[in-house]
Amino acid sequence: MGVTKTELFTAEQNDLAQVAKAFAHPARVAIIQYLLKANTCINGNLVQELGLAQPTISQHLKELKAIGIIQGTTEGVSVSYCINPERWEEVKNLFNNLFTLFTTPSGRDCC
Amino acid sequence: MGVTKTELFTAEQNDLAQVAKAFAHPARVAIIQYLLKANTCINGNLVQELGLAQPTISQHLKELKAIGIIQGTTEGVSVSYCINPERWEEVKNLFNNLFTLFTTPSGRDCC
DNA sequence: TTATATTATCGTAATATTGCAATATAATAA
DNA sequence: TTATTATATTGCAATATTACGATAATATAA
Numbered sequence: 001m002g003v004t005k006t007e008l009f010t011a012e013q014n015d016l017a018q019v020a021k022a023f024a025h026p027a028r029v030a031i032i033q034y035l036l037k038a039n040t041c042i043n044g045n046l047v048q049e050l051g052l053a054q055p056t057i058s059q060h061l062k063e064l065k066a067i068g069i070i071q072g073t074t075e076g077v078s079v080s081y082c083i084n085p086e087r088w089e090e091v092k093n094l095f096n097n098l099f100t101l102f103t104t105p106s107g108r109d110c111c
Numbered sequence: 112m113g114v115t116k117t118e119l120f121t122a123e124q125n126d127l128a129q130v131a132k133a134f135a136h137p138a139r140v141a142i143i144q145y146l147l148k149a150n151t152c153i154n155g156n157l158v159q160e161l162g163l164a165q166p167t168i169s170q171h172l173k174e175l176k177a178i179g180i181i182q183g184t185t186e187g188v189s190v191s192y193c194i195n196p197e198r199w200e201e202v203k204n205l206f207n208n209l210f211t212l213f214t215t216p217s218g219r220d221c222c
Numbered sequence: 223t224t225a226t227a228t229t230a231t232c233g234t235a236a237t238a239t240t241g242c243a244a245t246a247t248a249a250t251a252a
Numbered sequence: 253t254t255a256t257t258a259t260a261t262t263g264c265a266a267t268a269t270t271a272c273g274a275t276a277a278t279a280t281a282a
Contacts, residue, residue: 030124098147229276240268
């Protein structure tokens, strides 16, 4: 098999899983951190920042674009990338919805 | 290849990616949500909740245990699972560190 | 036009993930 | 002891992911 049975789960569960997958590689985490810190459009230097080959980075960028976390516009010969603020907020909320579900079980230690 | 080049990235980047991987499957999201909502020890019923075979769920539980998000203790014949509060806090902070890095670029729309 | 520079896509090899049947293990009950 | 019940492990097939060389596409410069 090797194929996820998405039909068994809710849209929210599948959405969160899909987004989490975008964060599930250190190169993509690094790209996101770099764009967050720069807080502006970045072109090119990503390839020099990370130690991966250009096609590999291009592929990671494609995945991040696919889920909408980043956006890129052609700027002459190169492409400028930055965080998509609206989608970023959405993603943040997706995770926070889960994180805030937790409340410490009071007066009883669980297992 | 197919193998992630972890040596190129920081411990934090690899850690976040590893944790994100735990969230990167709807079945594991469902398990986490179920434990969060129950807010107590759950045994067994997970297999009935999700529509996956018992070995498959056992495998997902193993992965969640491996990164420390959940813990299980043997309770007679069955096993009680619950969220690990300390690790949950850590994971929450890992993500929040990233989310709070973002500040809306003021007075300039990016790309 | 022909170069040059930057990014994207294709093709492919290596490895990882998902799912489950079969089986094993562990704890209690009879 | 021998059931029974619940969970874990093994082994394997199908599919997905990661990485990169080769090459294509795109935009500007000469």
